[in-house]
Amino acid sequence: MRIATSQMYNRPASMMTRLTAEADSIQMQIATGNKLLNPSDNPGAYLRLQGLKQRTADDGAYAANIGMAQGLLAQTDTTLDGVEAQLQRALELTTQASNGTLSDTNRAAIGKELDSIRDALFGLANTKDVRGQPLFGGASGDVAYVRATDGTISFAGTGEPSAIPIGEGATIQGTVTGVAAFAAGGSDMFAVLASFATALQAGGDVKAAADSAMTGIKASLESVTLARASGGARAARLELDSDRLIAAGEAREDVRSGLEDTDVTVAVTQLQKTLTILQATQASFSKLSSLTLFDYLR
Template sequence: MRISTSQMYTRPVSLMTQLTAEADKTQTQIATTKLGVTAVSDAAAYVKLQQIQRATTGDATYKSNINVAQGVLSQADQTLDSVETQLQRALELATRAANDTLSDSDRAAIGEELGAIRDTIYGLANTKDDIRGQPLFGGATGDTAYVKNADGSISFAGTGEPSGIPVADGESIQPSISGQRVFTTADADMFAIIGNLADALKSGTDVKAAAGTALTGINTSLNTVALARASVGARGARLDLKSEQMTNVAETREVARSGMEDTDIPTAVANLQKTLTVLSATQSTFTKLTSMSLFNYLK
């Protein structure tokens, strides 16, 4: 088969163009560490990469929400711990108040301290979280959990349960707890319990009976706070598990993404060297070919 002059030149030029383009592409992949997957170069991988990107973006939002919820729950637990400390002191004072040997001044002093404890718990009940600035123990609405009424009583100002924070598709967790489940339950109103005993001590009327009622109420309140802390702890553990699961999924997803999108540098460098070697040989051959005269070629 006779080879035309044009074929002798066209084929090497075409091969050099192809090799140059391949070398340029590989160099870009090495420099950017990305394979540059497009809908044209690899449709299936491109679609999968888009899905991974959307999932990663969604998980970033959920991860942020989990961090917020963990922070709020941690603060709620610390605040409830402070409430327990105040109640323990109130229990000690109520036990002392039941002692008939106390003087009027002693009872008055205990009454004053109980009043201060009540105010401290009121302040704790109105604690706002450090992250969102929302009441730790509020309801679904309202900027304040508890208010003092004109008669001196303290009542819950919110309505409903605190809103949940989305932590996964179709899953949310309440990062705080309604004060109605902690401070003013159906079984015990710790503000009224402590306040009634404080008033009785200050007035000196029927102190022993008031102390007995307070002891029962404070113990009930301590149990209620313990249950609230257990609930907060359970939700915290659930968030820890959810965070760990999300991390594992993210790692698996990253392996899949890297396999489709990232450049295998050692392999790419080897391929580049091979391509450049072939390109150099082709250029050398083409140079010799173009320097030959038609006469020498036909000889």
């Protein structure tokens, strides 16, 4: 069998070129920590990585929304705590005012304090959230509550609070409307306080007005309590959703690492093996290329 001179040289030269390219590729993988330098290195793994990266981006957005919703719920609870404190004070004052031994002057003073509490509640009801929107305004509106020229306070918002996406097909509300927080039982805390304050300013027997006011204030307190409980339940759900995203992200990172990250120990071993074969091939080629015709005729 005769072997052409060109074939004798081309085969080892081709092998050396391939081994050199392989060694360069492995060295690049070690240097960058990435074993997928080009999509063509492993098309299947590359496609999986693109899917993983998209899910990571989606979950990043959901995590940010969860953080925002948690912030809104925390602000809502803090504000409702302030409302609750004001209503508790109003209930104490109403109980005092129902005492038949008080003078009209004493009752008038209580009426003025109730007016101050009403003003404080108006301010709390118009609290702005971290986005600059009314916390209890529902879906839209610059303010949640407005005060008319006659002093009447009414809800100015519309609809329900915007739903915040926290997962694929999952949303949550970060707050409640003023109606749900302050008047769920049909009692308008602003109207209740205004009516009783007016009765106290007028003087005379306020027993019936005090009883009505206490009923209304207790109903408003119940609305606030229910709103806080609802917010607490949603906050607990968000904690679970946050933990779920973290666990999914960790699992996804393990998969990504297996597909993309270089195993340095394995890569170094492969590089040494490749370089050894390359050196042996180079040595053989050098010896082969130094042979003369007389060497073949011996």
